Amino acid sequence: MAAPAVPAPSPTTTPPHPAPPHPTALTRARRHLPRLGALAFLAAIGYLVIAPLVGLQRLAFEDDARGYSAAFDSPDMAETLRTTAGMALGSLVIALVLGTFLAWAATRLPPRLRLLRVLPVLPIVVPAVAAVTGWAFLFSPRPGYLNAALRNLPWWDHLDEGPVDIYTLPWIVLITGFGLTAFVYLFVSAGFGNINAELIEAAQVSGSSPAGVFFRVTLPLLRPVLVYGGFVALLLGLGQFTGPLLLGRNNGVNVLTTDMYVAVSQSPVDYGRAAAIGSPLLLFGIAVVLFQKVILGDHSRFVTHGGKAFRSGGRPSWVAVTGILLYGLVALALPLGALVVVSLSAFWSGRIQPSGFTLDNFRRVFQESGITDAIVNSLVTSVISVAIALPLGFIAASLLLKGRRFRIIRAAVDFIVAMPLGIPAVVFGAGFLLTYSREPFILYGTRTVIVLVYVTLMLPFATRMQLSGMVALGDTYLEASRTSGAGALRTNTEIVLPLLRPTLAGAGALMFVLLTHEFTASLLVRAPTTQVMGTILFDYWANGSYPLVAAIALVMTLVTSVGVFIAMSVAGSDIFEKL
């Protein structure tokens, strides 16, 4: 093919550059519009997240830090701190070991049983209040079903109660650890998924044994994930509330979160003391978030590695199958089974009597207006909160990804959005209760305050999931739109949003699940007339109406399962891995 016969243009003499058009006042104002918008957004989420925390601290420092002296001069404080740390660390160890084992096992499943991979995630679906009450039905010293069964064994047949006492610290730690295992599993599984199979195969071909591959290649590659997942689990462990409240509170097992709850829920209400009690959790949470932003400051952790997906290279292992099934039995089937039995019984005793099974408890759940109101409240507030959190998360994610021009605003948004993940919900609950029970916003007892605290708690999830969706989308689709003549608005509505639809649906459904579970913050901001499912369950628990508690717990689980089912069908079964 001949080269085109175009003469070389002779070097032209450059005429002077045309004078730039003078920027008018209007164009100057328009140039600042994005910055003003970003600032307004920062102010809004800043107020939402930080105002409650500041309000709490101001009270704690009032009158020469009376709140702090009230909290830390108390003789029980040292014991509480020790219990809190012990519970966090103990459950962290259990969760790390179990979670890593399960994640490894999930890569070693035979192809026919691949579906079992979902099993370790499912405990997330069961609301914490439901799981904890389920465990109590099994291992309560006297009427617990499994305790009763164990007392039939020859070496325990002399006992009147036990051998397990679920209301003691070691068992609370164990149950908390089970709850955290699913989170560690998610992180480590995602880590396995990001390991390029060729790295593993290269090690095998180079002559490493399976164990050598695991310890010399796989585990070092997983280290960042383990560190990150470990920190998340530690934070969750420190903020753990449901288990200690339902199981430990009446038996002298106190942690910071339950102490804080008591300080604001029993008269005399002492917000200052509550704030001071929450301060160690607050500081630790902020420290971890800062540490994570500094150490993992870039978004490279969202970038998936090229090449083939992870294959462990090992043959299917029956240890893996047994391990996962056993975990599923213990962490899922046992507590749910106990709930089913109690909910069908007229009362809770150590003996199971199938002949006396009745649906009366479920009938009562749907007849008592208090309970149905709570269910409706849960659904309405969750849906509204999701509808608010999604757009907020979209804006935050866009700002984090593209707002390089606004360095400081962006860093602030990044930090604020991560805070609800680092700081326990009980601190936020107390802060919201305080902030919205007085001027300028008196919202106590309304659904609005529940929605506000829900939106706050969901900010990290809404942002992170949409951020990783956007990162996966890449820049090219957007650049193609911009160079095709589309402005930012059209690009977002016609290109970004349609392409993010699976992410949005998944994020929405996941948040719905988390919110219908929500217990901790709800318990603090609820009013006797404005309840949600978790709080009404707690009230019946406190009254000792156990069969009704079991029925409510099952209804809660059912509602969440529907949410999860919808989430998985619109966003694929890997939706939880995007956390």
Place this chain on the structure above:
Amino acid sequence: MSHVRIEGLTKRFAGKPPAVAVDNLSLEIEPGEFIVLLGPSGCGKTTTLRCLAGLETPDEGGISLGDQTVLDVRGKVNLPPNKRRIGMVFQSYALWPHMTVRRNIGYPLRTRRVPREQARTRIEEAAELVDCAALLDRYPAQLSGGQQQRVALARGLAAQPDLVLFDEPLSNLDARLRDQVRAQLHELHARLGFTAVFVTHDQSEALALGDRLAIMKAGRIEQLDTPERVFEEPATEYVAGFIGMSNRLPLLRQGEGWALASASGADGQAGAESQTVVDELPVPRSHSEVSARLRPDDLQLCPAEEKPPAHSVGLPAEVVDAQFGGRHMDVVVTVGGSRLHAQAPLTGKPWARSLSRGQRVTAWFAKDVAIYYDADGVRTAGHTPTAAVGA
């Protein structure tokens, strides 16, 4: 159609130290001209293109498209991409997967508010141009790579933009498809006459498509010329190396003649006296040190005992490796420590087929097919271009 002018364009990327991706670059593009930016990865060609598109924020300089100033850093003008009348074709095609081919091609027309009926016919015309009329109602995922890139081409051209930008659009295609789409693109440009800037690292693409080539190095244009002149007379050693003159032979003046500078010794000038290999080269007297650049098919081989023809440089060489290449042998030889690559033709001269490692041969080239560069990599004067000596 547009007269594109880039003046003093500079783009730095933050870092320690900051990386200068485009360094005070100026370029004028005539209406209807097809300019190719050619260079290895990291030379700033894609950044230059993205500055033209408005996808990067340059640190200095100005750009005008026709009578529109789209960038003037000092005057604080930097129009966003959607305010520039451009079209762009991406390396990864970037067809939106949720839109049909029709909607993809129609998108730039919708953003520019072309009336619906008119848009309809223009979409069909554009699809017709790239042989995709039958694919209009499919989704991108249902198309092959070549079809996707042709649709992307149609999308880039649909709005008849003043300037079409191509960011390595052919590099994701396999070799055969690449040639097809390249030919189609060349034909389209000849028919439609749009102004284009095309970024590539593939010299054959550049030679085939460009009205002029800009060979870039470290954010600057090293040579800007027609494909013929770039190919025959690379201005610098860098351009020569990039355009296919891969053989480099360092030479030192020794008395009246020239000797091989040892490539292995770092101090080529000082010691390492070697034999004079040629009496005279078309190089001005002022140079004492040059490197000769040669294409593989200009380096000839003959048996060691044969004498090369007159007006040529003959060098004792040793065969390192010989590969069969169809009509020729690809032979790697060492000459005084330099590795050279010769394409020895097999037609009529089956001798080259029998070459094997360690064999001593004579490598030679005609004095006037090589181009000589001084120590700074600039072409020495005194060379008169001639047609390449055919083998």
